[in-house]
Amino acid sequence: MSAALRAALTAVAALQLVACAPVPEDGVVIEEAWIREAPPGARALAGYMQLRNQGGDPVALLFANSDTFDRIELHQTLHDDGRMRMVEVDHVPLPPGQTVAFAPGGLHLMLFAPSETLRDGEEVMIELTFSDGTARDLRFEVRDVRERR
Amino acid sequence: MNMPRAHLLIVVAALLAAVIGFLVFRDAPPPAHQAVTLLPEPRPLPAFALVDQHGAPIDEQALTGRWHLVFFGFTHCPDICPMTLQTLAAVRGRFDGEGSRQPGVVFVSIDPARDGPEMLGDYLAYYDPDIIGITGAEDAVAEFARAMGVAVVMGEADAQGHYNVDHTTAVFLLDPKGRLAGLFRIPHRVDAMAQDLGRLIGSRG
Numbered sequence: 001m002s003a004a005l006r007a008a009l010t011a012v013a014a015l016q017l018v019a020c021a022p023v024p025e026d027g028v029v030i031e032e033a034w035i036r037e038a039p040p041g042a043r044a045l046a047g048y049m050q051l052r053n054q055g056g057d058p059v060a061l062l063f064a065n066s067d068t069f070d071r072i073e074l075h076q077t078l079h080d081d082g083r084m085r086m087v088e089v090d091h092v093p094l095p096p097g098q099t100v101a102f103a104p105g106g107l108h109l110m111l112f113a114p115s116e117t118l119r120d121g122e123e124v125m126i127e128l129t130f131s132d133g134t135a136r137d138l139r140f141e142v143r144d145v146r147e148r149r
Numbered sequence: 150m151n152m153p154r155a156h157l158l159i160v161v162a163a164l165l166a167a168v169i170g171f172l173v174f175r176d177a178p179p180p181a182h183q184a185v186t187l188l189p190e191p192r193p194l195p196a197f198a199l200v201d202q203h204g205a206p207i208d209e210q211a212l213t214g215r216w217h218l219v220f221f222g223f224t225h226c227p228d229i230c231p232m233t234l235q236t237l238a239a240v241r242g243r244f245d246g247e248g249s250r251q252p253g254v255v256f257v258s259i260d261p262a263r264d265g266p267e268m269l270g271d272y273l274a275y276y277d278p279d280i281i282g283i284t285g286a287e288d289a290v291a292e293f294a295r296a297m298g299v300a301v302v303m304g305e306a307d308a309q310g311h312y313n314v315d316h317t318t319a320v321f322l323l324d325p326k327g328r329l330a331g332l333f334r335i336p337h338r339v340d341a342m343a344q345d346l347g348r349l350i351g352s353r354g
């Protein structure tokens with residue numbers, strides 16, 4: 001095997017390692033991570049995702065952090081009696097074997113003061129910290145979900 | 150004509166079903182609205198003197214001449230408010246090219262301290278530049294919301310000065326005379342709202 005080929009194969013293997021690393025088989029699997037594109041100048045955005053706890057033990061999502069935002073809170077939108085309010089939740093329990101959805105009109109990451117205007121297709125890294133002491137860097141895609149006229 | 154007996158029976162049954170159907174449904178009400186709750190009688194809109202997103206004075210007279218959908222919200226609301234604005238812009242879009250039959254959309258900021266005209270203008274233009282934005286002096290906005298029966302609760306500011314505003318999610322419907330004609334409660338769905346509006350506008354526009 002030539003040195004060049006060996007180097008190329010090593011690089012490919014390294015890439016695969018990176019690609020696979022964030023999803024431990026029995027840990028929390030996170031999918032569909034996205035941020036709602038906001039009007040220019042908006043000071044608060046919302047992030048959504050699906051978390052599935054594949055392990056046998058309960059875990060909780062405790063914090064979220066990102067260089068792109070001043071601050072991130074875990075929020076829940078509540079509807080009662082025709083009124084809407086957002087409340088901060090201390091943590092989000094992830095029972096074993098269950099999927100917890102952060103979705104419009106319910107749980108969301110409340111993303112305060114973006115450092116720049118985020119546009120459709122851009123990606124933002126957000127670090128999630130769990131109660132088992134693990135932390136994960138997750139890629140969120142910014143999406144423009146306006147209904148076209 | 151020599152029709153087999155079984156065929157004759159089917160024809161007779163079908164005729165019978167048609168007659169019964171006619172008798173049963175003859176007095177049925179017209180198809181009900183799917184999304185709107187109409188008031189028994191339209192009510193005059195409470196008077197207000199506020200400013201639009203261009204900083205120009207606006208009062209209740211501006212909301213006449215076509216049907217309007219009025220929503221109370223604030224721009225620091227990244228979850229529900231965008232969903233509602235998106236829906237209302239899409240509903241309006243269903244009436245593109247229909248002139249004064251096209252309903253107007255009005256967004257009243259219940260957080261005027263943070264939502265000045267410029268902020269409001271940029272925010273609304275993203276969804277539809279024709280949305281009418283309303284803001285103004287804090288007490289005047291609060292008074293208008295109260296008169297509309299909109300529950301507004303200003304949250305406590307945290308260390309960073311951020312606060313939430315709890316608010317009513319209903320969308321108010323104004324008729325072309327600027328009177329409160331009804332409201333749309335959540336969930337707000339484009340198809341159902343557009344269909345109800347089409348019917349209302351068609352009959353009374």
Ligand SMILES: [Cu+2]
Binds near residue numbers: 227
């Ligand atoms: Cu929130």
